[in-house]
Amino acid sequence: MRYEDAAWREKQRIRLDVNNVFGTHGLTPAELEAEAPRAAAAIAAVQERRADLGWPLLPDQDVTPFEQFAAAHRDRIDTFVVLGIGGSALGNIAVQTAINGPFYNLLPREQRGWPRLLVLDNSDPELNAGALRMLDLRRTMFNVISKSGTTAETMASFLYFRQALVEAVGEDRLGDHIVLTTDPNSGFLRQIGQREGWTMFDLPPKVGGRFSVLTSVGLLSAAMTGVNIRELLAGAAYGRELAANPDPLRNPAALGALINYLCFRKGKPIVVMMPYANRLRDVADWFAQLWAESLGKAVDRQGKPARVGQTPVKALGATDQHSQVQLYMEGPYDKLINFIAVEQYAETAPIPTAYADLEGVSYLGGHTMAELIQAEQQATAIALSEAGQPNITHIFPEINAFTLGQFFMLMEMQTAIAGELYDINAFDQPGVEAGKINTYALLGRRGFEERRAAIAARAQALDSRWVV
Structure with missing residues (x-):
C-alpha cells in the first residue's frame, strides 16, 4: 500500500503557510513566540488525554467489519x-x-x-x-x-x-x-x-x-x-504524528490553534474556511460544526464567564471571490481567513486557444483550469494581505483519502489545543442540549411537562404588536 511508504507519506504532508497573518491588523512573529510556551503546554495536555478523549486513538482501529459489510451488500x-x-x-x-x-x-x-x-x-x-x-x-x-x-x-x-x-x-x-x-x-x-x-x-x-x-x-x-478507509485512517495517523510535535511553532495543529486564539483576542471573532476545490467544499461544512460547537462556550473550566469562540463562515474558491470576498477585502478587520490550496488536482482541464484578437479572453488559452484556480487562490491571498486582512493557507499536495484523513485529525487536534488555550471544555455542547429539551417539551414527551408549561407561559407573555 502506498501509505506504508514513508517517502510517499512525506510528499502527502499538508503544509500550513502563515506568512499572510502578519501585518498591521494581524499578528507579529513576536506575539506568536511569546505565547509559544502556553501552546506547548496545551499540546502536552491534549497528548496526556488521548486515551480519555478516544478520537485520537481511532486511526488504530480494525476496519475489517466495515469492509466485510460493504462487500456483502454492495x-x-x-x-x-x-x-x-x-x-x-x-x-x-x-x-x-x-x-x-x-x-x-x-x-x-x-x-x-x-x-x-x-x-x-x-x-x-x-x-x-x-x-x-x-x-x-x-x-x-x-x-x-x-x-x-x-x-x-x-x-x-x-x-x-x-x-x-x-x-x-x-x-x-x-x-x-x-x-x-x-x-x-x-x-x-x-x-x-x-x-x-x-x-x-x-x-x-x-x-x-x-x-x-x-x-x-x-x-x-x-x-x-468504495472509499479506501485504510488509507483514510493512515492519513489520520500521520496527522496525529504531526500534531504531537512539542514545538508549537513547528506543529501545524498547534500553530493554527494559537493563531486563531490570538486573532480572537485581538478582535477577530470570525474565522472563514475557504477551500479552492469543489471536492473540499463540504469539508468546510464539517469544520464549521467542529469549531463552533467545540469552542463556543459561555463559561471556562472554573465556571467563570467566558463567552468565547469564533463564528465559522463557509466559503468556496473561486465561487465566493464573486460574493463574499468584497466584504473580506473592504469590510471590518474582524476575520481570519483560512484558504485551502491544492497543488495537484486529479484533472487539469486544458483551456483551448481561441479569439486571438481579444486579449481579455485569449490570454486564458494554453493554460489549464487547474492553473487558473491556483492563480486565483494565490491572488486573493495576496490581495487580502495587502489590504491588511490576515489569512493563512492549508496546502494539500493532492486530494485523496490520506490527505483527507490527515486534515480531519489536524483540525480535531487544533480544536482540542484551542480549547486548552481558552481554558474551556471543548467536548460538551450545553447550548445544543437546551434546544433539544425545548423540542421534547413542545412535542409532549413525558418528563418535560414543567418545561412545556414554562414555554406556554412565555408565549402568552409575548406582545403581538411586535409580530408584523
Whole structure:
C-alpha cells in the first residue's frame, strides 16, 4: 500500500503557510513566540488525554467489519441512505464529495461500481418526502445513526422510512434494509436493534459526534461507496504524528490553534474556511460544526464567564471571490481567513486557444483550469494581505483519502489545543442540549411537562404588536 511508504507519506504532508497573518491588523512573529510556551503546554495536555478523549486513538482501529459489510451488500444495494444529523452526517458528506467527487451519485451504476450515498440530515418534511419518492426501497439500505436513539430529527426520519419499508418489502425483511449505528450498551436505538435482531455497529462511547467522522459513523458509509478507509485512517495517523510535535511553532495543529486564539483576542471573532476545490467544499461544512460547537462556550473550566469562540463562515474558491470576498477585502478587520490550496488536482482541464484578437479572453488559452484556480487562490491571498486582512493557507499536495484523513485529525487536534488555550471544555455542547429539551417539551414527551408549561407561559407573555 502506498501509505506504508514513508517517502510517499512525506510528499502527502499538508503544509500550513502563515506568512499572510502578519501585518498591521494581524499578528507579529513576536506575539506568536511569546505565547509559544502556553501552546506547548496545551499540546502536552491534549497528548496526556488521548486515551480519555478516544478520537485520537481511532486511526488504530480494525476496519475489517466495515469492509466485510460493504462487500456483502454492495451488489444488492443501489442507494445507501444515512439518517443522522450534525456529527452523524457532515463527515459522511465531506468524505463522499472529497473522495468520490460532486457528481458521483449521478454516474451510472456500472461507472461508479458502488451504491449511491444519500444523507438526510434534516427534519424538513419536503426533504424526507422527496427522498422517498425517488428511492427504490427494494434496493435501498438505511443507516440510522444516533448514540442515544433520542435524536428527534433522526428518529423521526427512521420512523417515516421504516413504515415505507414495511409497505414496500414487508416487516419480516426490514433487517435487509436497516443497519444501526449506536451506543454499544444502552439507549433506545440499541433497544430497537436488539428487539428486531438488526445489524448494529458500535459508536465509541467517549467520542462526541463532531469528532466521529473516523468512527463507524463515517467509515461505514465510506466503505459502502468504495472509499479506501485504510488509507483514510493512515492519513489520520500521520496527522496525529504531526500534531504531537512539542514545538508549537513547528506543529501545524498547534500553530493554527494559537493563531486563531490570538486573532480572537485581538478582535477577530470570525474565522472563514475557504477551500479552492469543489471536492473540499463540504469539508468546510464539517469544520464549521467542529469549531463552533467545540469552542463556543459561555463559561471556562472554573465556571467563570467566558463567552468565547469564533463564528465559522463557509466559503468556496473561486465561487465566493464573486460574493463574499468584497466584504473580506473592504469590510471590518474582524476575520481570519483560512484558504485551502491544492497543488495537484486529479484533472487539469486544458483551456483551448481561441479569439486571438481579444486579449481579455485569449490570454486564458494554453493554460489549464487547474492553473487558473491556483492563480486565483494565490491572488486573493495576496490581495487580502495587502489590504491588511490576515489569512493563512492549508496546502494539500493532492486530494485523496490520506490527505483527507490527515486534515480531519489536524483540525480535531487544533480544536482540542484551542480549547486548552481558552481554558474551556471543548467536548460538551450545553447550548445544543437546551434546544433539544425545548423540542421534547413542545412535542409532549413525558418528563418535560414543567418545561412545556414554562414555554406556554412565555408565549402568552409575548406582545403581538411586535409580530408584523
